[in-house]
Amino acid sequence: MPQLRTLDLSHNELSFLPDDCSVLSHVHTLNLVGNPIVDVSRVLTGLRVMASLRRLQLTVRCAADEEALVQALPSLTTFNGVLLDGAASTSHLNGSGEATAFAGWTPEDAAAATQLFAATTADAELPPPHDEYVDYLRRVEMHVTCLVAAEADPLQQEGEVLKAHRLLLEFCFKVLARQVARHSAADGEKVAATLAHSMDLLDRYDGLWRRMAKERNATVDLMKADMRRAIHEIETLMSLPAAPAGPRAAARHADASGLSAAAPPKGSSAVGAAGRVTPQRSARSTGARTPSSRAKGYASSCTTPGRSVGTPRLASPQTRARKTLSFKQLKELVEDIYASKSKYDLKCRESHLPRETMEQHMYTYFNQRFGLKDLTVEWATAVMEGVKRYAPEDNDIAVFGRILRNEVDEEFRFVQCKVRETIRELLRAFLDRQNPLKSSQDVAALVEKAVQGGLREAEWEYIVGYMYNTEDAAALTSLIRKQLYFLFPTRKVTSAKSLKSATAPLLPYVDFIRFLLNFQLAGHERFLKPFVKLFRKYDADQDGIINGSDFRSIALALDTKRTERQVEDMLRHIDPLGSQIITFSECVSFFSEDLFRMQAN
Numbered sequence: 001m002p003q004l005r006t007l008d009l010s011h012n013e014l015s016f017l018p019d020d021c022s023v024l025s026h027v028h029t030l031n032l033v034g035n036p037i038v039d040v041s042r043v044l045t046g047l048r049v050m051a052s053l054r055r056l057q058l059t060v061r062c063a064a065d066e067e068a069l070v071q072a073l074p075s076l077t078t079f080n081g082v083l084l085d086g087a088a089s090t091s092h093l094n095g096s097g098e099a100t101a102f103a104g105w106t107p108e109d110a111a112a113a114t115q116l117f118a119a120t121t122a123d124a125e126l127p128p129p130h131d132e133y134v135d136y137l138r139r140v141e142m143h144v145t146c147l148v149a150a151e152a153d154p155l156q157q158e159g160e161v162l163k164a165h166r167l168l169l170e171f172c173f174k175v176l177a178r179q180v181a182r183h184s185a186a187d188g189e190k191v192a193a194t195l196a197h198s199m200d201l202l203d204r205y206d207g208l209w210r211r212m213a214k215e216r217n218a219t220v221d222l223m224k225a226d227m228r229r230a231i232h233e234i235e236t237l238m239s240l241p242a243a244p245a246g247p248r249a250a251a252r253h254a255d256a257s258g259l260s261a262a263a264p265p266k267g268s269s270a271v272g273a274a275g276r277v278t279p280q281r282s283a284r285s286t287g288a289r290t291p292s293s294r295a296k297g298y299a300s301s302c303t304t305p306g307r308s309v310g311t312p313r314l315a316s317p318q319t320r321a322r323k324t325l326s327f328k329q330l331k332e333l334v335e336d337i338y339a340s341k342s343k344y345d346l347k348c349r350e351s352h353l354p355r356e357t358m359e360q361h362m363y364t365y366f367n368q369r370f371g372l373k374d375l376t377v378e379w380a381t382a383v384m385e386g387v388k389r390y391a392p393e394d395n396d397i398a399v400f401g402r403i404l405r406n407e408v409d410e411e412f413r414f415v416q417c418k419v420r421e422t423i424r425e426l427l428r429a430f431l432d433r434q435n436p437l438k439s440s441q442d443v444a445a446l447v448e449k450a451v452q453g454g455l456r457e458a459e460w461e462y463i464v465g466y467m468y469n470t471e472d473a474a475a476l477t478s479l480i481r482k483q484l485y486f487l488f489p490t491r492k493v494t495s496a497k498s499l500k501s502a503t504a505p506l507l508p509y510v511d512f513i514r515f516l517l518n519f520q521l522a523g524h525e526r527f528l529k530p531f532v533k534l535f536r537k538y539d540a541d542q543d544g545i546i547n548g549s550d551f552r553s554i555a556l557a558l559d560t561k562r563t564e565r566q567v568e569d570m571l572r573h574i575d576p577l578g579s580q581i582i583t584f585s586e587c588v589s590f591f592s593e594d595l596f597r598m599q600a601n
Helices: 041-049 063-072 107-121 130-150 154-183 185-239 247-256 294-301 327-350 358-370 373-390 395-404 412-434 440-452 457-467 470-487 509-538 548-558 564-574 584-590 592-600
Strands: 006-008 029-032 055-058 269-271 277-279
Touching: 041 063, 107 130, 107 154, 130 154, 130 412, 154 185, 185 327, 185 412, 185 470, 327 358, 327 373, 327 395, 358 373, 358 395, 373 395, 395 412, 395 509, 412 440, 412 457, 412 509, 440 509, 457 470, 457 509, 470 509, 509 548, 509 584, 509 592, 548 564, 564 584, 584 592
Parallel strands: 006 029, 029 055
Antiparallel strands: 269 277
């Protein structure tokens, strides 16, 4: 298995490994967590044979077993997520080989911050603002304690503690700047400018790790969902009867199992009669490109199963009243298409077929549902018109439309789902902090009341300040205040001060969600804009699909230092079957590091 680099055998009831694991000699990362391996000697021999093994995850009984593994496998660089660099390799592990829980904000953290303040104000001509500092420290401690308690991830908890240290550092730095300004206004301005630049860098770094955490969580959630769907599909397939003999019966059996009998849209693959996967030829395979209408191209290639020659045809969409979808119908269809696309992607992976774009699968979905090309085109047209009509009102519809047009990647919809969950969790954490004497049930009731009614300014400001850096938070706050002014013009809200009064209007929760989702979408579009422009340069027919030659050109355009061999390795990784069908979403995921580098530059 020369292409296998990562192998996950966790929770598989394995009690040993074969002595000869030379077939896995190219495996770089191995996960054996959750297996009943009571004696590490039963896996050591096999692990020693795996010459390329660098990262290992394995549940061990005690520190002695862990030490034996580390000594027996000197080529390991990471064991159970911890770098092996001498004594530090085991300092963060408990007896079961798992990372210990993060302690949160400790008295040592407070002492270190106080020591910094004392050093900053030593030998000052004026008395230091000790009372002001003590009050600020107390509020920071309360804030970080609530945030750490609301987080289950130790890495996220540590990030919150580091952010608290950053706030205290900024306070001390400002005190120092005031002291310097008393002697020299120019020097004071220099110190203040240095402080502003340093805090800006820290804010940007804070935003970076938060984005990384969100993307990691979205990927993990997607993998879990894929696993659940795979298990369900396997159980369903195992319960199906054997395929009957005969070509017509076999075709009916294929339809019953969810595979369309109709010719797939451009870019899909067909399975030959002998069972061999044969990618469908397209204009790009010969170098020719002919832009065409998706609806027209699909209607000309669709078949109509089950219709005899003498059966009268249905009237074409042009001779009937044009179908119009309500908002509720469109939302339900979008969710159904998303669910169908996930299942279809799984079947394509199992059958070693290339992925479809979301636009292609929309036609596949309606063809499987109706089996008539006229109805397929009619419903697809209705969806596209509905997207144009409702996209300005609903973020989910807007995201779906941009995915159809290959302006954002398919995986971005999972990021938006995570944003919704994060907003609700932050609201719960804020209300829990504001009501320390209330039970969890009472806090949940307060959350539901805010969701159904609206958010106070302190609540939505806390959520915005937590989720975004200073610049983005300020922009969002300004937009929200303007929206409140238009929603409640009779309140005559003209300033931030009046908004903080007891009569300040509540911000409807649904409007707040829409603000943040639209802000997230706009930011992601800006992030992808250079790559979208580059991708469309090579995707001449604008169908969201490129071939191997186009992929090479894009890879070299993103990094001119890449060698031809590196590009070929990348192509084999993204298109291992040589289908010459690579989608926009696959490219966005594959070139993610290049895109971040483009944004940084």
